[in-house]
Amino acid sequence: MDTAAITAHDVTLPSGLRLSFRRAGRGGRAFLLVHGLASNARLWDGVACRIAAAGHTAVAVDQRGHGASGRPAGGYDTATCADDLAAVIDALSMERPIVAGQSWGGNVVLTLAGEHPESVGAVCCVDGGWLRPARSFATFQECWRVLEPPHMESWRWDDIESRIRRSMAGWPDNAAGAALANLVRTPDGGVRPHLDRAHHRSIVKSLYDGDPRALYPRIAAPVLLCPAVSEDPLPGEDERDAQTRGAVREALALLPRGNVRWFPGAHHDLHAQQPDALVAALLALAEEAS
Secondary structure, eight states, X not given: OOGGGOEEEXXXXXXXXXXXXXXXXXXXXXXXXXOOTTOOGGGGHHHHHHHHHTTOEEEEEOOTXXXXXXXXXXXXXXXXXXXXXXXXXXXXXXXXXXXXXXXXHHHHHHXXXXXXXXXXXXXXXXXXXXXXXXXXXXXXXXXXXXXXXXXXXXXXXXXXXXXXXXXXXXXXXXXXXXXXXXXXXXXXXXXXXSSOHHHHHHHHHHHHHOXXXXXXXXXXXXXXXXXXXXXXXXXXXXXXXXXXXXXXXHHHHHOTTEEEOOOTTOOTTHHHHOHHHHHHHHHHHHHHHX
C-alpha cells in the first residue's frame, strides 16, 4: 500500500470551521470517508489507497475537534457534524459521493443522507449508523458512567504505543500508527486525547438523545450496513453482538434500499483491520448507486 500517495489538506467551511482531510486518487467516483468518536481520518488510509488504486478518489475527513481539524467551542452533535460534511462536499465539488462512516461516523453519514439527500450517492455504515445508547441505558448519567473515556493523566506514551502495537499485530502496517494519531504525546512523555473530554461527552449525549430509526424511511439512496458480527449467533458471543444484530435487522426493515454485508469476528475498527474486504463492498455499492 502506497500511503505516500495520500496528501493532507485543509478546507475552511462557510461557518469558519477549518477541517483537515486526506485525499488519495483523482477522477472516477468520489468517496467520502468519516471516522468515529475520538478517532481520526488516518484509520481510513488503507481503504483510501485501495479506492485510489481502483481509479477513484477518496477523501477522509477529520471531524470537528478530532485529528488535525479545528476545535470550536460548540457544535459537537450528530446533526451539526452532518452539516459539516455537507459543506465539505460542496466546498470540494464532490459529485454525490459514496459516503462511508464508522461507528458514530455511521450515524453522522446517515443523518447527512436524511437531511441533505441531494449531497449523497450512497451510504455505507461501518459497525455503526444504528447506534442508540438509550436502548441500553435508562438515563444519560448511567450511559456516561459506562461510555466515558478513561482519564489519562498517569498514562505514559511509550506504554500506550507498545500496547496498541501489540493489540494490532497482524493488521496492515499503517493501522497502529493511525490509531496512535487519536492521541497527543505531551512534552513530558505523557498522553492526552485529541478530542476534549467535554466535547466527547457532548457527542455521546447527542447519540443518547438521537434515534436513527426516524431517519431510515427518509433515505432514498442505497445504504449498506457493515456490522462486525456474524449473521447468526456464534458460541460465546457477548450481548453487544446480539444487540447489534437486532439493530441491523431493524434498520433493514425500515430502509427503502438497505442491504447488509456481515463481517463475522471483525474488530470495531474493521475499516483499518480489513480494508480489502471493505473496499470490495464499497466498490459494489458504487456500482449500485450508478
